[in-house]
Amino acid sequence: MIRYMKLYYLFCKQNLKVMMEYRMDFLLGVLSVMLQQFAGIFFVKIVFDHIHELNGWTFYEILFIYGIAATGRSIHHIFFDNLWTLGWQYIRPGKFDRLLIRPINPLFHFIADRLQQDGFGQLFIGIIVISTAMPHLDISWGVLEFAILVVMIIASGFIFVAINLFFATLSFWMVDSLPIVWTIFNLSDFARYPLTIYHKGIRYLLTWIIPYGFTAFYPAAYFIEGSGFEKLALLTPIIAVISCIAAYWFWNRGLRAFTSTGS
Amino acid sequence: MIIVNDLEKHYRIAKRDPGLRGAIKSLFHRKYETKKAVKGINMHINAGEMVGYIGANGAGKSTTIKMLTGILTPTSGEVKVNGIVPYENRKQNASHIGAIFGQRTQLFWDIPVRESYELLKHIYEIPQKQYEETLAEFVDVLHLGPLLGIPVRQLSLGQKMRCELAAAFLHRPKVVYLDEPTIGLDVAVKVRIRAFIKQMNARYGTTVLLTTHDMQDIEEICQRIIIIDDGNVIYDGSIQDIKSQFGEKRVIHFELEDSITECVLPEELKKVAKILPRTDEDHHNVSISFSNKDISGAEVIHSMMNQYSVADLTIADAKIETIVEEIYGRGMKGRVHHEEIH
Ligand SMILES: Nc1ncnc2c1ncn2[C@@H]1O[C@H](COP(=O)(O)OP(=O)(O)OP(=O)(O)O)[C@@H](O)[C@H]1O
Numbered sequence: 171m172i173r174y175m176k177l178y179y180l181f182c183k184q185n186l187k188v189m190m191e192y193r194m195d196f197l198l199g200v201l202s203v204m205l206q207q208f209a210g211i212f213f214v215k216i217v218f219d220h221i222h223e224l225n226g227w228t229f230y231e232i233l234f235i236y237g238i239a240a241t242g243r244s245i246h247h248i249f250f251d252n253l254w255t256l257g258w259q260y261i262r263p264g265k266f267d268r269l270l271i272r273p274i275n276p277l278f279h280f281i282a283d284r285l286q287q288d289g290f291g292q293l294f295i296g297i298i299v300i301s302t303a304m305p306h307l308d309i310s311w312g313v314l315e316f317a318i319l320v321v322m323i324i325a326s327g328f329i330f331v332a333i334n335l336f337f338a339t340l341s342f343w344m345v346d347s348l349p350i351v352w353t354i355f356n357l358s359d360f361a362r363y364p365l366t367i368y369h370k371g372i373r374y375l376l377t378w379i380i381p382y383g384f385t386a387f388y389p390a391a392y393f394i395e396g397s398g399f400e401k402l403a404l405l406t407p408i409i410a411v412i413s414c415i416a417a418y419w420f421w422n423r424g425l426r427a428f429t430s431t432g433s
Numbered sequence: 434m435i436i437v438n439d440l441e442k443h444y445r446i447a448k449r450d451p452g453l454r455g456a457i458k459s460l461f462h463r464k465y466e467t468k469k470a471v472k473g474i475n476m477h478i479n480a481g482e483m484v485g486y487i488g489a490n491g492a493g494k495s496t497t498i499k500m501l502t503g504i505l506t507p508t509s510g511e512v513k514v515n516g517i518v519p520y521e522n523r524k525q526n527a528s529h530i531g532a533i534f535g536q537r538t539q540l541f542w543d544i545p546v547r548e549s550y551e552l553l554k555h556i557y558e559i560p561q562k563q564y565e566e567t568l569a570e571f572v573d574v575l576h577l578g579p580l581l582g583i584p585v586r587q588l589s590l591g592q593k594m595r596c597e598l599a600a601a602f603l604h605r606p607k608v609v610y611l612d613e614p615t616i617g618l619d620v621a622v623k624v625r626i627r628a629f630i631k632q633m634n635a636r637y638g639t640t641v642l643l644t645t646h647d648m649q650d651i652e653e654i655c656q657r658i659i660i661i662d663d664g665n666v667i668y669d670g671s672i673q674d675i676k677s678q679f680g681e682k683r684v685i686h687f688e689l690e691d692s693i694t695e696c697v698l699p700e701e702l703k704k705v706a707k708i709l710p711r712t713d714e715d716h717h718n719v720s721i722s723f724s725n726k727d728i729s730g731a732e733v734i735h736s737m738m739n740q741y742s743v744a745d746l747t748i749a750d751a752k753i754e755t756i757v758e759e760i761y762g763r764g765m766k767g768r769v770h771h772e773e774i775h
Pocket residue numbers: 429430431432433444445446468469470488489490491492493494495496497
């Protein structure tokens with residue numbers, strides 16, 4: 171474990187050096203992601219200029235959900251972004267072989283290979299949005315509440331990771347599963363709004379099948395008085411752990427089925 | 434060191450009809466075809482051996498090496514390297530092997546070579562002192578000095594391959610798999626690389642399994658060769674043996690002073706030699722093939738010079754290259770059986 175932390179630090183150092191080499195890319199990346207997020211928030215704002223409540227949810231409540239989604243997603247975006255590239259950058263050009271002949275866990279190596287600067291934009295926005303919304307919620311923020319919020323956000327991040335890992339793993343059988351990963355990931359946009367506004371089927375799907383509900387709406391509902399989801403919200407960290415275990419199990423199955431590429 | 438018994442690998446390839454219609458059809462209804470890349474091979478390689486693993490394109494060499502390194506899980510059969518089953522204990526196996534796969538880099542693309550090595554030092558947990566010694570030695574033999582500060586993506590092929598080679602041997606692995614390490618390199622770099630491999634073997638007793646299409650590599654590095662064709666081992670033995678078994682076929686090319694359209698063999702050669710199909714326009718050249726068992730080269734030359742006025746001649750040596758070519762050729766036509774070769 172300590173060995174892996176040290177290795178991660180060394181990989182990070184190298185990644186940061188490369189990032190600094192391309193300083194312009196760094197700034198543009200961060201800015202464009204921030205802009206994208208702002209657009210989303212702006213849209214919500216416009217909607218609320220016309221109505222005062224959406225299905226019983228106030229503007230700041232929705233903003234809070236949005237903030238948790240953005241922050242959770244940024245964990246995935248910064249540290250686990252390489253999951254997107256499994257098929258087209260690793261398996262297809264044969265680069266994945268290299269990870270399998272190193273005496274360290276190949277998933278670790280694969281993840282540590284990249285640090286995505288653009289994710290920092292997401293993180294900034296998330297934090298700004300959460301701190302804007304927080305004072306407007308009917309809750310007094312103590313140390314305990316803060317600690318729970320942090321745990322919820324980390325859990326949210328790992329649910330994103332687990333779901334992407336699971337579908338990226340399909341690449342071992344089909345060379346590149348990016349279109350599937352992408353489609354599934356887009357479902358997470360639904361979870362940025364209160365799930366109660368959706369049809370029951372969608373709600374069930376996002377709770378128990380592909381648990382994006384736990385990346386934003388449920389954890390946020392924990393802090394919203396009378397939302398009726400406080401108990402379910404407490405499952406968030408457990409869902410995160412279960413998803414990660416399931417995804418990792420699937421990944422190991424994929425490794426065994428891996429057939430490399432000819433040449 | 435390397436034990437392989439009845440090893441097989443079948444690839445499952447999705448088949449689809451050509452065109453858009455085929456693509457759409459395959460979405461719903463997939464047909465699979467099994468490609469048997471390796472069909473039950475056996476080999477036992479001892480520690481410190483340097484073995485050439487050769488065969489025509491698509492024979493199954495890379496597939497075998499990928500199973501030995503643990504990248505691929507075999508369909509059936511047994512593999513053991515240094516007592517470890519590679520695909521079951523990937524990490525353990527990885528710490529004492531090194532590998533090079535053709536032109537694919539094992540190094541980190543964007544960072545300078547030296548820092549790549551630093552990372553590898555940590556990944557393989559190489560003690561600092563050993564690391565420094567090894568690196569100094571490699572820099573010396575492979576002339577890496579000027580390359581250390583340059584990111585891998587800016588290196589030429591030959592420079593990159595030298596850096597690769599150092600990376601593969603950096604942790605002093607017990608076994609090294611080299612899958613076409615000299616592909617696309619100029620002669621000078623090839624010579625340096627061969628010298629390096631031999632030196633590693635002499636100094637650290639590294640076991641080497643080498644795949645190449647350059648027979649010069651094989652002749653200079655390996656004592657033993659294993660030839661595979663279409664997933665089967667068709668020869669396993671020393672280079673000396675294969676030369677004496679197959680090398681008795683010789684060819685001598687004569688260049689004649691006069692143009693002779695209808696060249697006939699001298700009487701005494703008629704039974705034991707034959708004229709190869711002539712390709713030149715002006716009929717000055719004639720090539721005669723014979724077998725060492727029946728007649729010596731000197732006698733052939735003597736008879737020819739008695740009958741014709743010879744301007745020049747060249748004797749084609751029994752090169753491993755021509756021998757292997759012949760074996761591949763026969764193997765591919767499916768005429769060679771295992772027993773016939775041994
Ligand atoms: N990942 C793969 N999926 C499907 N078929 C493959 C794969 N890799 C190799 N093959 C097939 O298996 C056979 C053996 O391939 P392999 O790469 O082992 O040959 P090789 O001896 O290394 O050839 P070369 O000298 O051209 O490198 C070939 O027919 C090839 O088409």
